[in-house]
Amino acid sequence: MSTLPTGTARTSMKTYVGIDLGSTTSKAIILDDNGEILGRGITNSRSNYEMASSVARSEAYVNAKFTLFRRALADRGGSGGSAEELERSFRLEQYFAQLRLLEKFTNLEVEGPRYVAVRAEATPRLEQIFAGMREQAPRFFDAGARRKSDFFRDIAGGSFQAHAEKAADPKLANYSMLLSLYDKAILRVENEPVELGFDANIGPALVRVLSGASDAQREACRAATEYSTSTVFNEVRAVGTGYGRARLPFPKDRIRSEILCHGLGAHAMFENTRTVLDIGGQDTKAIQVDKDGIVTSFQMNDRCAAGCGRYLGYIADEMNLGLHELGPLAQTATRTVRISSTCTVFAGAELRERLSLGEKREDILSGLHRSIILRAMSLLARSGGVEDEFTFTGGVANNAAAVDALRALVKENYGERRLNISPNSIYTGALGAALFSRRDAMTEAKYEGAAA
Amino acid sequence: MTRTDVLKDDSQQRQKDLIGGYFTRLANAPKTGHKTVATFVPGNLTELISCFDAIPILPEINALQSGMRKLSGNYITEAERQGHSEDVCTYVKCDIGMFEGGNIGPTGEALPKPDLLLLSYTGCFTFMKWFELLREKYGTPSVMLHVPYQGQGEVTPEMRKYVVEQLERVVIPALEHTTGRKFDIDLLREKLAWSSKAEDDLVKVWESAKHRPSPIDGYFGGVYYIGPIFTAFRGTQEGAEYYALLRSEIEQRIREGRGPVTPEGEMKEEKFRLVVEGPPNWTHFRDFWKMFTDEGAVVVASTYTKVGGLYDRGFRHDPKDPLGTLADYCMGCYTNHSLPNRVDLISKYIEEYSADGFLINSVKSCASFSAGQLMILREVEKRTGRTGAFIESDLVDPRYFSAANIKNRIESYLQMLEQKRSSVAGAAR
Amino acid sequence: MTRSPEQIAADCESIYYDLEFKPARDWKAAEPGRKVVGFVPVFCPREVISAAGALAMSIVGAGDWLEVIRGDAYYQSYLCHIPRSIVELAVSNRLDFVDGMLFPSTCDVIRNLSGMWQMLKPGSFVRYVDVPQNYEPEIGGRFWEGELRILAAEIGKLTGVAVTDDSLRESIRIWNENRAAVDEMYLLRRDRPDLAPTSEVYVVLRAGNVMDPASHTKLIREYIATARTSKRAAVDSSRVVIVGAFCEQPPLALIKTIERSGCFIVDDDFLLVSRWYTAPVAETGDPFKALANAFVKHTIPTAVMYSPKTGRGGALIERVKTARAEGVIFAAPSFCTPALLDQPMLVDGLEKAGIPYTAFKYAENTGQFQPIREQTGTFADTMKLWSAV
Missing domain, CATH: 3.40.50.11890 (Rossmann fold)
Structure with a gap:
């Protein structure tokens, strides 16, 4: 299936992989021999950790190919803009590939015995829905397009719903029946390996992008593509971490605790890091590291999950808001309501009571964000305080209201600290794992070399 | 037991x-x-x-x-x-x-x-x-x-x-x-003499863990050793005989350079030496123990095994002063000690038993143990320069034992010790 | 100018909310060399502290108006709240004017806090006060007398004012007066809870935490006089006794919630040290013996003290009858071992005696009152229906 022009020699490139199996998402990082990040991949993990791990890893390898493409293009004086355009076009190709699969499974589903009665009405409507979805698809990958999420399930789901609403008929083929077809098919899509690789999908993507390009551009892109596709990755070692790490089919010495990985990952992102706070969906970690990124002490939230990201999820549900809307709304608060309980069990009750007392939503939210950070503050204190520099990672680090509260409380309790937040903070654990895999492989090579 | x-x-x-x-x-x-x-x-x-x-x-x-x-x-x-x-x-x-x-x-x-x-x-x-x-x-x-x-x-x-x-x-x-x-009172004196004899032997058993490799696990194995003396057999001849036998077996293990016996068999490689504070969880006792043996961690000293007497710090029942010695015994048990004393004891255990680190198992049921353990953690860290681990469980409430959570922490902790160790070794090289 | 009961209560409420403890600081600043000795619930021999010239300051946590940041770092989630806020007060230097601290043998949490304090404030005056759980005058009484003498000598050394028999007798007299005033205020509330509601009585009582006893006695008397003659709208509420709140205190808003839901609180165990003895301490003879004797003979029944005989519910039933209450509200702090372990025994007694009860848990920083309002409101309604039958 290679689009490799004949006569081009393949070059091999060593890679080191880190995989972080989280409770809500799984992440992969690929490093090259120099320890530079080649690629990042992320997927929403479902119950199947093995699948999640393989999806994240292949995503990261696709991303790595684009890195190579970008490097090659830059060498040939091409602009970053065309690399970006090509990547969007490529994503569209991937989307089409998955969409074809979705359509296939939906059709298989409707052929099943459950749908005998509605089949005749459903089939043409499904055709109509998928035609609409194909037509709509390019818009999701336009420059600057705003997507709810990057996951196929979410993009296609929204698009399917919109078209199904139009196509449905309350009597002949109703909306919920159509949706149930989708729900079944999407599960199969997520568990079916599909060729989303760079080499397989770059051809059509390239054609689309280069349709109006100059000869020079065309030549640069063609050469860069050739370089990327001709490069074969030689994965030297992979290290797994995260909540689901025990389920990885890795030998024990290829598995590292997320504490160590977070510590090292944060150090790699900001090398002066001494304290790391990670607030994820299920747990909160406070980690102290030395100048080499080696963990010197850590604390995790106790058995009570109060104050984790999940708590914000409950609150968002309770307020009928999207998770990402909480922070901005909280930032509009004029005062901060004191919230005493960060107990997930009581969160809803306390919220309703505050609302019934006439408190404003944003003021309550501001209080809720503060209360989560207060829990984190106590973990930080247990682990040894907040040293300079201080790096904040995990999903909650993307929440501006939480960051504001953290900044204020750290200043109040520990004085001025430089607070680092990376836009790629979600990859901190995976990066640490990748660095461990590179380090381990090199140590091993050294010993083997010495033995020889 | x-x-x-x-x-x-x-x-x-x-x-x-x-x-x-x-x-x-x-x-x-x-x-x-x-x-x-x-x-x-x-x-x-x-x-x-x-x-x-x-x-x-x-x-x-x-x-x-x-x-x-x-x-x-x-x-x-x-x-x-x-x-x-x-x-x-x-x-x-x-x-x-x-x-x-x-x-x-x-x-x-x-x-x-x-x-x-x-x-x-x-x-x-x-x-x-x-x-x-x-x-x-x-x-x-x-x-x-x-x-x-x-x-x-x-x-x-x-x-x-x-x-x-x-x-x-x-x-x-x-x-x-x-x-x-x-x-x-003379009968009491007789019994106290048997107590004292058993206590001598038990102390030798505890102290055997100073050897490398330790022939015993002083926490998980230790709770079996304290069985007789903490229950009905202190002050009895059969109790004293049990401890004499136990001691001789353990001395034999030392001579043979063998590690502790665990539910998974004899521990072959002693990778980590730990001190543990707090009672164990009983509903998942074996699973809990396995989390340590899987990683090659042996507990060389524990405080829980001293709730029925801190014999290793010198106390013996004294037949010469029967009631006075009972009073001293009651007041001298581990849980009757102030927090600074507990910090002191744990720190000394870490030094005397050459431990790599220490772990606090904080049980929900027992405020006597648990209230203040986070401060004990901090103070022992300060005193010994060693980082401690902190986990939570309960004595007998199976709802309060989160195996995945506890395993995660123990693994993370031991990996951290390992990493620190290799970075020190790396720096020395 | 005389203050109305509402004004007195409002003034006391501002003392209640004052986490700088200004009255105690002012008392200390009024004369050079003055010392303040703090203590935490439940019991403390305040007479000895006063006899050494110090202010006995009762520290009962920080309620729902102090954000606990560092205090939480010292405690797991399954322990009660009061030690967190007390530690927070300490590490935020709000107690820097306190010269010594006493920790009584209330429970394992408070006991261990004594050791934590020794490490938190190295070199400071910290004493664990082990009260006798043996009530034989010749055994527990004598032990306690000895402990009181040691404590008196130590506090005397701290303040530079040696405790003499005379000064201790005088201190006993002052505290007897204070307890008499408290008892009188409780009697007024019992008889006329419409004139002296608990939301006021509580803050007046609580003001004594940071005041010298004589001034506090005067304050109570002022309140009694003005409340007794005040004109207030009649309210029809059910009479209840509150049990379990002897250590960590419920927030004032919780007390108000219970009252507003239709309950007259006619007896309670808030701030129990202020009503510890069921009879005055002897003001003549050896004062140490007098205090020891009062302790072993006249200690008010409470969960933290050993009860040598069966029938733990008996004393509570007696209180319910004396207070002419219709029911009992068990209000225990979450994770309060003494209160929560005591409760089934008390419940058993009440059930046998046919006395209705309801139970909930709170924390000093509880922020949710709606469920409690519904619960105690329903309870009050049922009791009314019941008594109408």
Whole structure:
């Protein structure tokens, strides 16, 4: 299936992989021999950790190919803009590939015995829905397009719903029946390996992008593509971490605790890091590291999950808001309501009571964000305080209201600290794992070399 | 503590026989006419009780046995159904639930109701409420031995006098009244001499862990070793013989350079030496232990195994001063020590036993242990320069043992120790 | 100018909310060399502290108006709240004017806090006060007398004012007066809860935490005089006794919630040290013996003290009858071992005596009152229906 022009020699490139199996998402990082990040991949993990791990890893390898493409293009004086355009076009190709699969499974589903009665009405409507979805698809990958999420399930789901609403008929083929077809098919899509690789999908993507390009551009892109596709990755070692790490089919010495990985990952992102706070969906970690990124002490939230990201999820549900809307709304608060309980069990009750007392939503939210950070503050204190520099990672680090509260409380309790937040903070654990895999492989090579 | 498949040495069989025999004796007490006296492990007065030919009942031991036999969950639910709060000690609730279920002991025989509740409540206020609850429910009389706490880190002459006076004027008369026997101080002296002998041997067992590799696990294995001396066998010849046998076996292990016996077999490689503070979890005892053995971690010293006496710090029962020595014993148990004393002890264990680190298992049930453990963590870290690990579980509440969570922490902790070690080695190279 | 009961209560409420403890600081600043000795619930021999010239300051946590940041770092989630806020007060230097601290043998948490304090404030005056659980005058009484003498000598050394028999007798007299005033205020509330509601009585009582006893006595008397003659709208509420709140205190808003839901609180165990003895301490003879004797003979029944006999519910039933209450509200702090372990025994007694009860848990920083309002409101309604039958 290679689009490799004949006569081009393949070059091999060593890679080191880190995989972080989280409770809500799984992440992969690929490093090259120099320890530079080649690629990042992320997927929403479902119950199947093995699948999640393989999806994240292949995503990261696709991303790595684009890195190579970008490097090659830059060498040939091409602009970053065309690399970006090509990547969007490529994503569209991937989307089409998955969409074809979705359509296939939906059709298989409707052929099943459950749908005998509605089949005749459903089939043409499904055709109509998928035609609409194909037509709509390019818009999701336009420059600057705003997507709810990057996951196929979410993009296609929204698009399917919109078209199904139009196509449905309350009597002949109703909306919920159509949706149930989708729900079944999407599960199969997520568990079916599909060729989303760079080499397989770059051809059509390239054609689309280069349709109006100059000869020079065309030549640069063609050469860069050739370089990327001709490069074969030689994965030297992979290290797994995260909540689901025990389920990885890795030998024990290829598995590292997320504490160590977070510590090292944060150090790699900001090398002066001494304290790391990670607030994820299920747990909160406070980690102290030395100048080499080696963990010197850590604390995790106790058995009570109060104050984790999940708590914000409950609150968002309770307020009928999207998770990402909480922070901005909280930032509009004029005062901060004191919230005493960060107990997930009581969160809803306390919220309703505050609302019934006439408190404003944003003021309550501001209080809720503060209360989560207060829990984190106590973990930080247990682990040894907040040293300079201080790096904040995990999903909650993307929440501006939480960051504001953290900044204020750290200043109040520990004085001025430089607070680092990376836009790629979600990859901190995976990066640490990748660095461990590179380090381990090199140590091993050294010993083997010495033995020889 | 009667699992044969865990330790397969002769001493283990002996231990099992001893404990099994004790429960049978207890179950038969109504037939044989022996009186039974309920009391608690920390500061128990076994020698004194047996002077009256009475048999001690140890509700904590019953509860932990129920935990190991996976019965505690139902007992606790039963007690909560009766109105006991989910916030309080699960030993108490397990005991109450066990009574409701016919009070069946670990040997399958029904255990008798105690004839006297002897409240020597060293180091735990819950004990006081526990026996009040039993008394309300079953009408058994109770007698209080108030054991002052070492709040300022020491035992004063006034504290000692107070405990001796209570023994003379409250506890002994109550035992005489319950059993109909006169107190014989010479008999007590005899028993105390046996105690002291067993204590000598037990200390040698604890100290064997200073060797590399340690021939014992001083926490998970340790709870088996304390079985006889913390229950009915302190002050007995059979108890003393058990400890002599145990000691000789362990000395043999040292000579052979062998590691501790664990449920997974003999530990082959000692990778980490740890000190542990806090009681173990009983409902997942083996799983919990395995989390350590899987990583090559051996516990070289623990504080929990000292709740029934800090013999390794020099205390011995002294036949020359029978009541005074009982007072010293009660006041000297680990849980009767102030927090600064506890920090001191843990720090010394880390040094004396050349530990790589320490772990605190904080149990929800037991505020006596747990309140302040986070400060103990911090202070020991400061004092020894070693980082500690902190995990949470419960004594016998199976709902409160999150295996994945605890395993994650233990692994993370040990990997951190490993990483620190290799970075130090790397720097030295 | 005389203050109305509402004004007195409002002034006391501002003392209640004052986490700088200004009245105690002012007292200390009024004369050079003055010392303040703090203590935490439940009991403390305040007479000894006063006899050494120090202010006995009762520290009962920080309620719902102090954000606990560092205090939480010292405690796991399954322990009660009061030690967190007390530690927070300490590490935020709000107690820097306190010269010594006493920790009584209330429970394992408070006991262990004594050791934590020794490490938190190295070199400072910290004493664990082990009260006797043996009530024989010749055994527990004598032990306690000895402990009191040691404590008196130590506090005397701290303040530079040696405790003499005379000064201790005088201190006993002052505290007897204070307890008499408190008892009188409780009697007024029992008889006329419409004139002296608990939301006021509580803050007046609580003001004594940071005041010298004589001034506090005067304040109570002022309140009694003005409340007794005040004109207030009649309210029809059910009479209840509150049990379990002897250590960590419920927030004032919780007390108000219970009252507003239709309950007159006619007896309670808030701030129990202020009503510890059921009879006055002897003001003549050896004062140490007098205090020891009062302790072993006249200590008010409470969960933290051993009860040598069966029938734990008896004393509570007695209180319910004396207070002419219709029911009992068990209000225990979450994770409060003494209160929660005591409760089933008390419940048992009430059930046998046919006295209705309801139970909930709170924390000093509880922020949710709606469920409690519904619960106690329903309870009050049922009791009314019941008594109408």
